Amino acid sequence: MDVSVIYQIAGLGIIIAILNIFLSQAGRGEQAQMLSLAGVIIVLVWLIRMIAAFFNDVEAVFQLWQ
Amino acid sequence: MNGIAAVVAAAVAISIFLVFLRREMAPIGAQVALAFVVVALASLVGPLRQLLDAFWELAREAGARTLYVSVVLKAIGIAYVASIGSALCKDAGEDAVAAVVELAGKVSILILALPVVAAILNVLVQLLPS
Numbered sequence: 001m002d003v004s005v006i007y008q009i010a011g012l013g014i015i016i017a018i019l020n021i022f023l024s025q026a027g028r029g030e031q032a033q034m035l036s037l038a039g040v041i042i043v044l045v046w047l048i049r050m051i052a053a054f055f056n057d058v059e060a061v062f063q064l065w066q
Numbered sequence: 067m068n069g070i071a072a073v074v075a076a077a078v079a080i081s082i083f084l085v086f087l088r089r090e091m092a093p094i095g096a097q098v099a100l101a102f103v104v105v106a107l108a109s110l111v112g113p114l115r116q117l118l119d120a121f122w123e124l125a126r127e128a129g130a131r132t133l134y135v136s137v138v139l140k141a142i143g144i145a146y147v148a149s150i151g152s153a154l155c156k157d158a159g160e161d162a163v164a165a166v167v168e169l170a171g172k173v174s175i176l177i178l179a180l181p182v183v184a185a186i187l188n189v190l191v192q193l194l195p196s
Binding site for chain 2: 002003005006007009010012013014016017020021036039040043044046047050051053054055057058059061062063
């Protein structure tokens with residue numbers, strides 16, 4: 001796992017926050033909410049893979065399967 | 067050395083991003099913090115493996131029973147995972163979920179240590195004059 005993944009997630013979060021502000025200023029609050037929900041889900045899918053890989057590593061190191 | 071520098075630089079940069087993200091986009095802020103924790107700890111797994119290998123080697127040379135050594139190491143592993151999980155839940159503002167994670171860690175460590183406790187009790191019973 002690389003440190004750049006964190007910056008990618010942070011960048012995605014900032015872009016979505018800015019678009020969210022634009023959309024809610026334009027009076028489209030519903031679409032703004034949908035956008036933020038979509039962003040959260042995309043990042044969540046990304047994170048779950050990372051967490052699974054990390055927990056597999058930890059299990060291998062501590063030999064929790066025995 | 068390279069690893070620690072990257073982690074510390076990422077921590078500082080992420081903290082500054084989080085000042086903005088937590089205000090405008092709280093869920094993604096929590097996710098960024100989670101991603102940082104996972105990446106930083108994943109970079110610690112390699113050194114941890116070396117450390118545990120050295121520990122195993124020492125235990126083998128000292129002639130300790132592998133059952134007891136593995137119980138200690140597994141307890142450390144469960145504590146590691148559970149404390150990370152509970153800290154992340156607390157960070158997202160969910161203290162009740164964090165308490166459950168901590169309790170799950172404690173229960174699984176206790177179950178893991180049950181054979182050792184049973185062995186100690188066995189020795190005590192044998193020592194007592196009947």
